[in-house]
Amino acid sequence: MSFKSSPEYALLGILMTGPKHGYEIYGYFSSKMKQFWHLSMSQAYALLKRMEKNGILISKEEWQVNRPSKKIFSITQAGKERFLDWVHSPVKHVRDLRIEFMAKLFFIKELKLKGALDIIDKQIEVLQEKLHLIKSSKEKIIDEFQTALHSFKIAQMTSAIEWLKECKNYFSCKY
Amino acid sequence: MSFKSSPEYALLGILMTGPKHGYEIYGYFSSKMKQFWHLSMSQAYALLKRMEKNGILISKEEWQVNRPSKKIFSITQAGKERFLDWVHSPVKHVRDLRIEFMAKLFFIKELKLKGALDIIDKQIEVLQEKLHLIKSSKEKIIDEFQTALHSFKIAQMTSAIEWLKECKNYFSCKY
DNA sequence: AGAATCATGTAAGGGGTTACATGATTCG
DNA sequence: CGAATCATGTAACCCCTTACATGATTCT
Known part of the structure; x- marks a missing residue:
C-alpha cells in the first residue's frame, strides 16, 4: 500500500498529464526522465498493474484493428492526492x-x-x-x-x- | 556468484581478522560498521550460508555444553583474493x-x-x-x-x- | 529483407524484509 | 522475575531483473 521512492510516483506524475497507455507512458518516461531515474519496460507494466490494484489508477481497454488492444490508464482521485502530497514534501x-x-x-x-x-x-x-x-x-x-x-x-x-x-x-x- | 555492493564484502572483511561464528560476526558488524552500513541479523546468517555455498567461506561446527553449537566460519583463499581485489579498487x-x-x-x-x-x-x-x-x-x-x-x-x-x-x-x- | 516501432505481457530466478521459533544463562 | 545476551535459523511475502513470447506495421 505505501511505496517509498519507487518509480510509482514517476508513473503517477506522467498520468497527471492525462490518460495514457503503458507503451505511451514508457515512451514519455524514456524521453524525459531516463537521465535521472531508471525503469525497465516490463517493470513499468508490472507497476501499472499493481497500482491499479491499489486503487490509484484505473484502466479502460481500447480496441484497435490489426493491433493489440491498448489499455488506457487514468489517475484516480486517490492517486492525485497521493501524488500531490508526495510532490510537495521534502525528502529525508x-x-x-x-x-x-x-x-x-x-x-x-x-x-x-x-x-x-x-x-x-x-x-x-x-x-x-x-x-x-x-x-x-x-x-x-x-x-x-x-x-x-x-x-x-x-x-x-x-x-x-x-x-x-x-x-x-x-x-x-x-x- | 558475483555480488555488487552487497554486505558480503563487509562479512568477508570481518573474517579477514580471523575465524568467527555468525553471532560474533554480527556483533563486530554492529559495534563498528553500523554507522555507515546496514544489515539485519537474519540477513547476515543467510549471507553467510550463501557465501559458503559460493566457496568464499568454509565452516566448522563447534559443540558446546548447554548451548546451541556454534558454526565457525573461516575465509578461503578464493575469499581472500576476492576481498583484496575489492578493497583496492575504486567505486564507479x-x-x-x-x-x-x-x-x-x-x-x-x-x-x-x-x-x-x-x-x-x-x-x-x-x-x-x-x-x-x-x-x-x-x-x-x-x-x-x-x-x-x-x-x-x-x-x-x-x-x-x-x-x-x-x-x-x-x-x-x-x- | 531486416530492423525498428507499436503494444502487451508472463515466467523463472534471485534477493531482501519482517516476523516467528527455540532455549539456556546471566544481569539488575 | 523479567530483560538482555548468547546462538541459530526458517517461512512467508514482496519486489526487481532478465529473458522470453507474440505479432503486425513501417522504415531503410
Whole structure:
C-alpha cells in the first residue's frame, strides 16, 4: 500500500498529464526522465498493474484493428492526492536528492505546478537540521576513519544545501 | 556468484581478522560498521550460508555444553583474493562513496593494510574523469530543470573530489 | 529483407524484509 | 522475575531483473 521512492510516483506524475497507455507512458518516461531515474519496460507494466490494484489508477481497454488492444490508464482521485502530497514534501536523506527530489522538481516544472520555491526551502530546512545534528554530535571521532566519515557527511550535506540555494534562482521566475 | 555492493564484502572483511561464528560476526558488524552500513541479523546468517555455498567461506561446527553449537566460519583463499581485489579498487559512482568506498577505507585501517593513499588517488581519477564528461557534454541544457540537474551532478562530484583530497591528509601518516 | 516501432505481457530466478521459533544463562 | 545476551535459523511475502513470447506495421 505505501511505496517509498519507487518509480510509482514517476508513473503517477506522467498520468497527471492525462490518460495514457503503458507503451505511451514508457515512451514519455524514456524521453524525459531516463537521465535521472531508471525503469525497465516490463517493470513499468508490472507497476501499472499493481497500482491499479491499489486503487490509484484505473484502466479502460481500447480496441484497435490489426493491433493489440491498448489499455488506457487514468489517475484516480486517490492517486492525485497521493501524488500531490508526495510532490510537495521534502525528502529525508541527502541520498534521495539525486532521484526523488529531482523528480519532484521535474514534475513541478512539467505540470506547471506552484510551490517550487516552497519545497526547495523545506528541503533546505530538513538538511540544515541534519547538518546541525551531525556537527553537534561529537561522539567518538577517535581515529582517521571516523574523521573521514564525519567530514564526508558534512561535505555532502553542505554542498547539497548550497546547490538547493542555487536552485532557488533557477526556479524563481516562474514558480 | 558475483555480488555488487552487497554486505558480503563487509562479512568477508570481518573474517579477514580471523575465524568467527555468525553471532560474533554480527556483533563486530554492529559495534563498528553500523554507522555507515546496514544489515539485519537474519540477513547476515543467510549471507553467510550463501557465501559458503559460493566457496568464499568454509565452516566448522563447534559443540558446546548447554548451548546451541556454534558454526565457525573461516575465509578461503578464493575469499581472500576476492576481498583484496575489492578493497583496492575504486567505486564507479559518487553514490557508492557513502557506503562502499567508506567500507574500503574502514578495512584498510582495521586490517592495517597498505594502499590507502593509492585507492584514494584512483578514486579521485575516476571521479575527475566523470566530472570532465559531465562538464563537456553540453547536451540539451534547455530549461531550469536541466540546469538544476546539471549543476547538482557537478556539485556532488566536486565536493566528493575535495573530500577525497582532504582524506589523503587523514591517512597520510600511517598508510 | 531486416530492423525498428507499436503494444502487451508472463515466467523463472534471485534477493531482501519482517516476523516467528527455540532455549539456556546471566544481569539488575 | 523479567530483560538482555548468547546462538541459530526458517517461512512467508514482496519486489526487481532478465529473458522470453507474440505479432503486425513501417522504415531503410
